[in-house]
Amino acid sequence: MGKRRLEDAIKQIDHPIEVTYRCYELDPSMGRDIQENIYEGLAKKYGMSIEQAKANTQRVVQMAKEVGLDYHMDTLIQTNTFDAHRLTMYAKSQGLMKEMTERILQAYFTESKHIGDHETLTELAVEVGLKRDDVAKMLASDEMTDVVRADEQTAKQYGVTGVPFFLINKKYALTGAQPAETFVQALRKVIAEDEITVLNSQEALNCDDDGCEIPEK
Template identity: 40%
Template sequence: MNDSSSNTIKVDIWSDIACPWCFVGKRKFETAVAGFDGKVEVEYHSFELSPDTPVDFEGDEVDFLATHKGLPREQAKGMLDNMLGIAESVGLHYDYDSLHHTNTVKAHELIHFAKANGAQLDVVERLLSAYFEKGRHLGRIDVLADIAAEAGLDREAAVAALESNQYLAAVRADQAQAVEYGINGVPFFVFENKYGVSGAQDPATFGQVFSQVASEKTAGDEQSPRGEDAPAEVTR
């Protein structure tokens, strides 16, 4: 292992662009990264919370929670109001009145297209903001291609990739890996294929894991990658 890779902590993140906690967790994780005195490499992986959702869902987010999750409408509205406050606490401005609930598989394909073209982190951020803050319909290829172009990627190439399902196999591979790891909710953060952190934890929690992993690296106490074994979950 060269010096660069040995001094870099790899974090694999399973998330869904329709997951409100994933955007909040992203912000908290980024705060921890900013406070960590070391290099961090991040890779995003696909997870669909509601793969049976139609591209053009009829109704708002309250309707979705009521019909798909079986929640009373008042309870669903209360949950969304609570989520608005949580998002604001990390500088995010969710707009549930404008949100288009949709199937997210094409958005995940775009994330893999962006990864292949060196812009994954930028596109993930743009997708989450587009979904939760800007009311853009991320089930539509033309909207996704616009976002790719806004990130500096080739719009026509993005359209071709999405229309041909070029990266669908990569999405399914991520989902299969999540099953192997026992991941049943997102966000889920895997540090160095060894330690898993579930949920939008506080920056201090992520910071503790960074410190632990960095200490092991410094001590030369790295375990071999776990492969398809589940990473040890350090918090719930």
């Protein structure tokens, strides 16, 4: 959801903006095959009732609809996301990071696919243009593990404790799925700060590769 709102904000700004996705696990200790549903997991984690967990999740579903996303939380499959992160970083090395990220998020939140399962991840990778055999080989190894761990270590250094977390020019941070207008304001602020203001007098000596131009009196 935060990703979609950021994308909507970027469309409103006439300036080149590069987005890079980083790795962060909310629960690195989670197993690959989880039997409990999302409501049971939230109730246990936050000490709330199943009814409260459903109500809170429904608000998330409604917010997602407002930005054109269709979340199916009733059938969402909880799993460890480490291999999904490894796949995303592999896709990044092949120039398909954004496509792979979008496909995994859709598979998880909308299609209720098991994104901890290697076969599922391989199929998703093929859909975005990666080679099946190369992906299967990568997932069966520990390739990209160091890359994911490095991102997670960087997140610790920045004090990240949850997602979404947006870092702009390694200077300004926004947390949570902020409204698109908040992103617009933040991006415009950074762009304005990066602009160079020329303060020199028109009478100043101006030199280039062809020599120096003496100002007229």
